[in-house]
Amino acid sequence: MISNFITRVKHAKVASIPIASVSGETKDRALASMAKALDLNREIIISANKKDLATAEKLVDAGKLSKSLLKRLKVDDIKIDEMIAGIKDVIKFENPVGKTLSALELDRGLELYQVSCPIGVIGVIFESRPDVVPQIMALCLKSGNATIFKGGSEAAHSNRAIFDVLVNAIEGTQGMPSGAFALMETREEVNEMLKLDDYINLIIPRGSNEFVKYIQDNTRIPVLGHSSGVCHVYVDKQADLEKAIDICYDAKVQYPAVCNAMETLLVHRDIAGKFLSEIGKRYEGAGVEMRCDDPSFKLLKDKGFLKAILHAKEEDWSTEYNDLILSIKIVDSLDEAIDHINRYGSHHTDAIVTEDKINASKFVSLVDSSSVMWNASTRFSDGFRYGKGAEVGISTNKIHARGPVGMEGLLIYKYVLLGKGDKVADYVGKSAKKFTHKKLSSSFSDKMDGIR
Amino acid sequence: MISNFITRVKHAKVASIPIASVSGETKDRALASMAKALDLNREIIISANKKDLATAEKLVDAGKLSKSLLKRLKVDDIKIDEMIAGIKDVIKFENPVGKTLSALELDRGLELYQVSCPIGVIGVIFESRPDVVPQIMALCLKSGNATIFKGGSEAAHSNRAIFDVLVNAIEGTQGMPSGAFALMETREEVNEMLKLDDYINLIIPRGSNEFVKYIQDNTRIPVLGHSSGVCHVYVDKQADLEKAIDICYDAKVQYPAVCNAMETLLVHRDIAGKFLSEIGKRYEGAGVEMRCDDPSFKLLKDKGFLKAILHAKEEDWSTEYNDLILSIKIVDSLDEAIDHINRYGSHHTDAIVTEDKINASKFVSLVDSSSVMWNASTRFSDGFRYGKGAEVGISTNKIHARGPVGMEGLLIYKYVLLGKGDKVADYVGKSAKKFTHKKLSSSFSDKMDGIR
Numbered sequence A, B: 001m002i003s004n005f006i007t008r009v010k011h012a013k014v015a016s017i018p019i020a021s022v023s024g025e026t027k028d029r030a031l032a033s034m035a036k037a038l039d040l041n042r043e044i045i046i047s048a049n050k051k052d053l054a055t056a057e058k059l060v061d062a063g064k065l066s067k068s069l070l071k072r073l074k075v076d077d078i079k080i081d082e083m084i085a086g087i088k089d090v091i092k093f094e095n096p097v098g099k100t101l102s103a104l105e106l107d108r109g110l111e112l113y114q115v116s117c118p119i120g121v122i123g124v125i126f127e128s129r130p131d132v133v134p135q136i137m138a139l140c141l142k143s144g145n146a147t148i149f150k151g152g153s154e155a156a157h158s159n160r161a162i163f164d165v166l167v168n169a170i171e172g173t174q175g176m177p178s179g180a181f182a183l184m185e186t187r188e189e190v191n192e193m194l195k196l197d198d199y200i201n202l203i204i205p206r207g208s209n210e211f212v213k214y215i216q217d218n219t220r221i222p223v224l225g226h227s228s229g230v231c232h233v234y235v236d237k238q239a240d241l242e243k244a245i246d247i248c249y250d251a252k253v254q255y256p257a258v259c260n261a262m263e264t265l266l267v268h269r270d271i272a273g274k275f276l277s278e279i280g281k282r283y284e285g286a287g288v289e290m291r292c293d294d295p296s297f298k299l300l301k302d303k304g305f306l307k308a309i310l311h312a313k314e315e316d317w318s319t320e321y322n323d324l325i326l327s328i329k330i331v332d333s334l335d336e337a338i339d340h341i342n343r344y345g346s347h348h349t350d351a352i353v354t355e356d357k358i359n360a361s362k363f364v365s366l367v368d369s370s371s372v373m374w375n376a377s378t379r380f381s382d383g384f385r386y387g388k389g390a391e392v393g394i395s396t397n398k399i400h401a402r403g404p405v406g407m408e409g410l411l412i413y414k415y416v417l418l419g420k421g422d423k424v425a426d427y428v429g430k431s432a433k434k435f436t437h438k439k440l441s442s443s444f445s446d447k448m449d450g451i452r
Helices: A002-019 A024-040 A042-061 A067-073 A077-092 A132-142 A153-171 A187-195 A209-217 A241-253 A269-286 A294-302 A314-318 A334-344 A357-366 B002-019 B024-040 B042-061 B067-073 B077-092 B132-142 B153-171 B187-195 B209-217 B241-253 B269-286 B294-302 B314-318 B334-344 B357-366
Strands: A100-107 A110-118 A121-126 A146-150 A181-184 A202-206 A231-235 A262-268 A289-292 A309-311 A325-331 A349-353 A371-376 A393-395 A403-405 A411-422 B100-107 B110-118 B121-126 B146-150 B181-184 B202-206 B231-235 B262-268 B289-292 B309-311 B325-331 B349-353 B371-376 B393-395 B403-405 B411-422
Touching: A002 A121, A002 A146, A002 A181, A002 A187, A024 A042, A024 A077, A024 A132, A024 A153, A042 A067, A042 A077, A042 A153, A067 A153, A077 A132, A100 A411, A121 A132, A121 A187, A132 A146, A132 A153, A132 A181, A146 A187, A153 A181, A181 A187, A202 A209, A202 A393, A231 A241, A231 A334, A241 A262, A241 A269, A241 A349, A241 A371, A241 B411, A262 A269, A262 A334, A269 A294, A269 A325, A289 A294, A294 A309, A294 A325, A314 A325, A314 A334, A325 A334, A334 A357, A349 A357, A357 A371, A403 B411, A411 B241, A411 B403, B002 B121, B002 B146, B002 B181, B002 B187, B024 B042, B024 B077, B024 B132, B024 B153, B042 B067, B042 B077, B042 B153, B067 B153, B077 B132, B100 B411, B121 B132, B121 B187, B132 B146, B132 B153, B132 B181, B146 B187, B153 B181, B181 B187, B202 B209, B202 B393, B231 B241, B231 B334, B241 B262, B241 B269, B241 B349, B241 B371, B262 B269, B262 B334, B269 B294, B269 B325, B289 B294, B294 B309, B294 B325, B314 B325, B314 B334, B325 B334, B334 B357, B349 B357, B357 B371
Parallel strands: A121 A146, A121 A202, A146 A181, A231 A262, A231 A349, A262 A325, A289 A309, A289 A325, A349 A371, A371 B411, A411 B371, B121 B146, B121 B202, B146 B181, B231 B262, B231 B349, B262 B325, B289 B309, B289 B325, B349 B371
Antiparallel strands: A100 A110, A110 A411, A393 A403, B100 B110, B110 B411, B393 B403
């Protein structure tokens, strides 16, 4: 099994070379063919999914799997419609490969172009959502990357059916190389995959925090993503109370199960009394459990919030609840809020509510997170809302791509130097020629007359 | 020692927050102060260096260190002049922090800015060149990064003297935080440093291939660099012979000890006879040893090149000689050349010599290297020649930064969302507001009225 696995990864690596320079037009034809194939093969996919569902239901009944998994696992006509719509969206994107990012004349007739290109081989490791396959395959194909998929065993039949339908469509498209996409199924293969830093250039994990953390901790391959979302809202003493209530309610209650929901509310001492009693009513009404530091506990207790409040423990400050639970802390200053966020947060998304521009400016400058917000809910931090069309993931990495990542996270660049027989010896020593280092307005593709 | 080391790394991490938002003007004053301090403390630095040289000379005499190390280790007035000039160059660069990379209106009064910022804490591990300290410290300071340096024990006195002079200058500058720069000295600290992925965001290694490889293999912190430079020139059948000879001579002979020198020459069968006999004369004259595949060996032998030729072994195709040695292989096609390069090369820099635009286009598209060249010497692949002003390193990574990397390799970005109390709930459901996703021409700093 393992040797077969490595053979397929090697094939993908080989195919990563030709797929990198397939034309935009050919890639769009392959994507259209993928969308059509999903539509034509609904029955095959849904009946494969029924096998997975049947097994999963038994495990849920036996208490071995959670019920929410069934919802993620299920593929019906509506989900297939969404998969098809997602692929059609990717067709609309401009071809991201071969774009000129910079152009510089080094000397007359010696021109340097920085040109976008795919990363190479992407590894996608996901848990139980079969819809990850068409979504990521479309993005990887459009960006010219070969891709190795590894799905959860609960979705094995569904993933295999969807994968085969899509790959047949791609490989039946004239001009597309074969072997660029592979699907792995056994658990051993994940750990094998994590070792293949000679073949796989980037891993995209999709699943629970523990799952992402396991992957990050067990590979030297770069991992694009985040393992937790401990997001904060800081209500400054100069906050507009109405904005603060809107934002803090939205950030916690609108959809608490996601990484960009608020987990800790920080509030300035001078505004805490008024603000907490008002937001407390809203939270109590929504069934939010409030885990408070001593001063906020006392304050809310005195206001009569007895049912909804608890004492926060040290671990609460770094806990992602993903639920209607919130930790609350009163701070003495903006600096204390910033220090708390940088210390306990996950560098994902943090917001300040204030009418004071200097405080806002200080907050967005000093909070070391992938998204920082002034008078807006943390829930906006998302690829779709950020206008990326499709989201590869939300990254808390400090290199390559940070925050909500779209197609740009699947791309890198190469330098192309076009000369006329130029040699470095002419630019060295006493009578050395000088570099002009003059910006060019031409693009690489114009320069090459559209020849691929 | 170790606990003291970790304390200093934690201090640097803390200082990475304020240094990220120091103004460009303050950073330039600190840089000017660094340059002045080097000038005023020449004697201290040179006398510290003499201690290192004395120890190193004994080790060279005992055959424990190579003579070339002494040259790299030595600090004299000329080297100090170069360090000062290097720092002054960095003053001239624009402040790279706080630049608006993109700006998007999500909806009226809800604006998203992608703003450049430092990475955080950079780890610099280098061997025996004390001039790495001022060069990298200047670049890291200008880009707002805290930095941990670890130099070789051979240069311990020199590094400490230079480091102390520079850090005193920085920390004596009004507005600069303290503790952002630290110097480590013991060997154990390197291995400790490689484990600190919670504190150090990027490692820049400077030293031999083996040294860089060791670092890459022993840390989960991203490493910016390359461990080898197996560069190729492919002489196509459509090559202009004069250009081919100029380029192949320059790429091998002009300075063979560097990573962008050619190590393998590939030549098309149809042009091999004429080309190899001409370049062979030039190489023989320059003392280049030619390690040939069977066909090129036979060809050169028949032409009478008996002294300079040897049979290549399999390992030659992946060897970086860094010397006047060259492996030579005759290929039947452009495809064979591309396959050879992608298989045996180090993805650093590879060139084609041809007058055929279609072949050139195919080569630059399909060769998976950080720099690809058409009719130019591989030796051009370098930060200074590429107009970057200063070079952080040459990267063969497929994410973040590739090829010669300047200041841009020390930067990432954050998203800043500016709202007016906006909540996601308004954009969800039946009467959902629509996002406008309209490109903005404003910059973040204009928007914030220049408030830091």
